[in-house]
């Protein structure tokens with residue numbers, strides 16, 4: 085196939101034309117929608133007086149009419165192709181352009197532009213969906229004022245919504261009606277939104293810090309109102325938090341959220357009219373897990389915070405995506421930390437970063453938070469741009485401190501409100517407000533790969549000396565003295581006798597440097613406190629040091645790290661024993677047993693945190709650490725280690741499980757989250773013990789569960805234990821929840837992720853034929869194929885290659901209607917470079933079948949990188 089075009093940051097030029105206003109009319113009919121767009125267009129100041137072609141983006145539409153300054157444009161004055169409308173030789177500096185075009189939302193399965201999410205109609209315009217609604221200069225630095233009139237059948241579409249304020253509405257003959265909206269704020273086209281449908285609406289109000297009353301409306305499918313209170317509450321919390329933390333007040337009189345089932349991502353921050361994947365809106369005790377509740381709160385916060393970081397100040401071009409995303413993730417992380425437990429939230433964020441972003445950065449898709457080129461921008465909504473981007477913002481926060489960071493944010497809005505800017509502009513604002521030179525820090529924006537810090541220590545008299553060396557993994561990145569990353573590196577020195585810990589904030593600036601500290605006695609260093617820099621730290625810890633850190637470290641994140649390192653150490657020993665002897669090690673060392681015992685006994689630990697401390701490293705994490713991972717052995721040894729712990733500490737797990745079963749009230753507090761998490765964790769170990777008591781606890785847990793957190797956890801344990809699809813546990817769940825599509829997603833995901841290798845693939849082939857499996861809805865596609873490939877590692881990586889071929893085949897099929905979902909599903913193959921030669925050959929062959937199938941631009945970009 086012809087290689088798609090690559091777009092480079094270095095080629096950025098401002099648009100020669102700007103669009104001042106756009107007046108849209110969208111007339112919705114059963115088999116098409118007619119769009120009329122009247123635009124006031126001007127030449128950019130540098131282009132005034134020149135004769136230029138005006139290029140408008142447009143895809144998947146039919147041009148019906150075209151007028152220039154009110155006159156029909158003759159055929160020789162324009163050209164239309166499959167992705168552009170070009171108005172030739174424009175001499176006017178200001179003019180109006182009127183375009184009429186036809187689109188068909190019902191046939192739009194890519195879910196970009198205007199589409200049907202049964203039975204409603206909605207839009208997704210970020211990053212380049214607006215060009216599927218009408219011809220436009222579809223780039224974020226073209227900011228216009230929008231007026232939108234929608235016309236539709238009143239019965240089928242009683243709600244007609246768009247951005248801004250409703251300025252008129254009325255009835256029309258033939259059972260039709262109209263509504264007109266006007267957004268007073270200039271915005272890029274990617275923030276445009278429109279919704280038509282029939283909904284139930286949850287309504288509330290929020291009074292801002294200046295006393296303005298804002299109407300809050302959440303639109304959901306009929307019958308779902310009971311699942312909206314948490315989202316509404318989260319929205320009000322977000323609005324208050326942004327006022328208190330950053331002095332940022334909401335700027336329109338109405339804030340609407342619409343929940344839809346068909347959505348490619350989590351949610352979208354369209355001005356005044358957010359559109360959400362229903363998984364991030366709807367939640368109640370019976371059907372949503374604690375993780376879901378926290379997800380709703382975090383995503384509602386995220387989209388709300390975009391109103392300032394993204395909408396009021398937006399991106400100049402798509403290479404700057406992290407400008408809005410990294411900053412907004414940082415803001416939502418801080419929000420969740422303030423609403424829940426800061427320690428637990430930090431641990432969860434770092435876990436996600438290390439599990440997913442580090443892997444992405446170590447694989448074929450590695451890219452800097454501000455990429456320098458792309459084929460398809462949709463492929464860059466990544467863990468790197470989002471989560472590593474947030475870590476980069478967090479490092480600025482650490483380097484200059486909370487107060488100066490706030491001043492920097494104020495400066496950012498003072499300088500750039502209403503503009504489309506770059507990451508450089510953000511760093512500049514932070515520099516101006518803090519007085520700190522961030523020149524060297526800027527290297528983070530263009531550096532791919534996770535740096536490693538090699539740390540060693542020595543004692544010299546009464547000085548403790550740390551030698552730190554920065555290492556960069558990618559052979560393509562040449563780091564010399566002039567482009568070293570600057571990073572904050574927080575450390576603690578734990579006095580072995582007094583157990584007191586002294587903290588220091590170091591600034592690393594050189595490839596190699598040495599730091600000296602006066603100490604009284606022996607100390608254990610605790611490195612990268614709070615995960616102050618997104619790096620891998622290598623330090624030759626003794627197990628005894630780790631046990632010390634696990635028991636006495638003040639920093640919760642480092643305490644968690646220490647336990648993970650101990651498990652890692654124990655796991656590796658077990659793993660090599662198994663490989664060398666062909667049988668499992670029956671023993672546990674007394675040192676490890678007593679450390680684990682201390683952890684269980686420690687009553688000062690918050691329960692959520694404790695359940696995390698008891699989590700063994702995931703099979704995913706373990707596989708990533710190994711070269712040519714033996715997925716089967718990892719799975720076996722992992723299960724065995726859990727079993728030994730389950731047996732050894734069965735009494736404690738049973739007692740604790742019993743104690744936590746007495747908590748009956750359902751609350752959404754950190755304490756209650758902790759109780760449920762630990763109860764589930766106890767059950768995991770009890771079931772792992774493979775004893776009668778363990779199975780009894782499972783039956784009891786499942787039978788008595790009154791919330792989804794406990795119910796789904798038990799179901800997953802049944803599935804992992806190898807029960808048949810016809811087993812009561814699986815069938816009961818299905819019968820109980822088949823009317824609730826969000827819960828059915830959990831059923832499909834759990835079966836895909838936890839089914840044992842011996843029948844996983846066969847089972848998935850059966851599940852995709854289930855009547856409740858919605859074959860074109862992204863949530864469903866992800867629930868089977870991605871869950872299987874990413875979380876059922878030993879089954880997916882079966883070295884006969886059958887699962888690779890199966891997933892590749894499904895990706896080809898999905899690519900035919902939804903390239904975004906297909907290219908994300910291709911992430912299934914991300915481990916390609918780590919595999920042994922047999923698996924690698926099988927995977928390559930599977931990937932080649934995708935390449936032979938004329939992939940979309942999205943899928944081509946990802947698969948070609950995997951095959952490179």
Ligand code: 0A1
Pocket residue numbers: 208210211348349350351352353386387409462465904
């Ligand atoms: N800006 C949204 C994410 C988003 C990106 C692309 C989408 O469709 C292709 C949809 C949503 C956010 O950060 O939440």
Ligand code: ZN
Pocket residue numbers: 386390408409412
């Ligand atoms: Zn975002």
